[in-house]
Amino acid sequence: MDLFANLAHGFGVAFSPINLLMCLIGALVGTLVGVLPGIGTIATVAMLLPITFGLPPVGALIMLAGIYYGAQYGGSTTSILVNIPGEATSVVTALDGHQMAKQGRAGPALAIAAIGSFFAGCVATVLIAVLGAPLTKLALAFGPAEYFSLMVLGLIFAVVLAKGSVLKAIAMIVLGLLLSMVGSDIETGASRMAFNIPELADGLGFATVAMGVFGFAEIIRNLDFGAEMNRNLVQQKITGLMPTRKDLIDSAPAIGRGTVLGSILGILPGGGAVIASFAAYTLEKKIAKNPSRFGRGAIEGVAAPESANNAAAQTSFIPLLTLGIPPNAVMALMVGAMTIHGIVPGPQVMQKQPDLVWGMIASMWIGNLMLIIINLPLVGIWVRLLRVPYRLMFPSIVIFCAIGIYSVNNAPVDVILAGVFGLVGYWLIKHDFEPAPLLLGMVLGPLMEENLRRALLISRGDWSVFVTRPLSAVLLAIAAGLLVLAVLPSLRAKRDEVFTESES
């Protein structure tokens, strides 16, 4: 078997002391980057890339890859503990993760996030090794029309994210879509809603808005009068660090579904881990017997998105390794890292650089193993962090958020913007608007707009492309079906209301 020979070769490369060390450094840095809110993987990989100039290429890439998937492990930590997502991919984890923490179940939430990530990481590694080449077809089959239809589906799913009013959720999605349109028009380069502020020319950063409406707003809310009780609750009611048997049984199918969804979405160009985590969460809520548990501490709501984001982070290597084309910004930096070392990735990189490709694949499994060994014992330490007095914790969180936001673009304006969004976010929380649909709107917005315009440019304005291309048609049909399903019960409920009123 070729595969086993290749894998054996890969493990031989990955198990060399230097590469093991690189893998460990990557996993550690990744965990740290994930834990620190605001400091994202793109900024970190970009900052560390030059350092790899002097390292052997295989080791350098193993380390950079470790940072990327390692951050998916760490990202959930602050989401769960303090309701501040460490990474864009962990935004949805905060929804149920923090509720679990409030119920004294921060330990099980953190542990299940690590276990889910490990399972997803192992499956995704096998996928890359076994099905990498055939899965490449998926990346090529997804053109602008298919992508637009997928985003429509995502938008319909987005409504499910809301735990309260559907109308308010839709309002937040639309606001998110609007915010995503700030910046340069992709086709003409014209400036939109930038108010002649040069820093807005490239649009609002996702991290800036997320740190504002989640991070800063959460801190303001916690300092709010009356939040005292709530805080003490989180600090005192800590029960068990590890998930119970029931937790594991409940999460197992969610982890499986999250892994499958994440693996598929990771391969698609531009999509990746953020959409995967949102999609996995909405899927769990949609198919749950009792969806009302979500948003109130359902362990599936932590297990599924955390598995999905890790799976997606790893399968996004497939187009890079088989086609030589980076599907997202972090992978583009990986191409950069290869270029710095004189390796130009392309369709033949697997044949020409077996050491690099198979060494990296093998290192992913080793890295995942290291990460779970690092992360499970950390659960106890993280939970203990909850006992840190808030007068010490809040200033440090604010400082880390500010450093993180600044480091994305080295732009002071971003920090100010995050502060403004903090105030906006506080107002929204006070009026029962939830920030998660807003952020999903921001993620989906540009992808939807750009692919709609690309699809129509290529078809010369012919809208039928969306239904004549089979993949796109199927996605739209699913979206339409979901919409009908979503509308039907509310229609029925209204009818019931009418009846009860007439009876009384």
Place this chain on the structure above:
Amino acid sequence: MTSIRSLAGACLAALCALAAPASAQNYPTRSITMIVPFAAGGPTDVISRIVTAHMAQTLGQSIIIENVVGAGGTTATTRAARAVNDGYTLITGHMGTHAASVPLYPKLAYHPEKDFEPIALLAGTPILILARKDFPPKDLKEFVAYVKANAEKVNAAHAGVGSVSHVSCELLNSILGIKPVGVPFNGTGPAMNALVAGQVDYMCDQIVNAVPQINAGTIKAYAIATPERNPSLPNVPTTTEAGLPAFQAQAWNAIFAPKGTSPAIIATLNAATVKALDDEAVRKRLLELGSVIPPVSARTPEALATLVKSEIAKWTPVLKPAS
């Protein structure tokens, strides 16, 4: 009080006057920052890193690369234009930031000629005319005839407004007198993905990204827009050979300093750059990237000033209607 203050002011002025020539003579006494207006790992970044690594040895001080991205590289260039002109902040400018930006961004906060001192040309990456592998034309002549005949049908991918692939394709289209539909992508990666998948017809792109795809047969190349063939693609003819000599384009990269940097510092930096370009190891790495190393005559600050002037003149008529 006023007298003390004015005295202090005078002393300060005197100190500055003393310090300025001293720093120019001993230059450099501390590390130098090189702003790169694009993300780490891109062609401009890699070329900058390879050359500055050697320059640092010559100068005896480290050169720190700072990647500042945004607005097609103009954010970084604006910052460099406003930096202190003491020779410790430099920028790797390129075809986009120091030429095409002039017609593309009417409110540009700097002018490539008025706000910068040219130091030296580094290396250029040639532009190729690429197409999806099943695009009907077999060679450049057929391509020209085909796109002219099917101007209503063909579309051209590019990596975003202001990118090298965008402006060079605009140049090609203006030479051919056609206006195909331009399909914008976010970066060369997604644009190349669409070309490999056959979703778009053709694209102009830098050689670095294209060579492995061409060799694997996932896309095809009609011509290279340089006077000579490139060693990494010996079978791809030049535009001159293939019958379209008017299309000449190269994504050149060059070092600039803020206006008013002392001539002595510029001479020191130019000498260090030229020495790096003559180094065997540096040349080898640059050639591996498919880059074109400038001939000796093109390496002076004066030659770079002429290049910037001619490039602005070349791109302005092509891009003015586009913006």
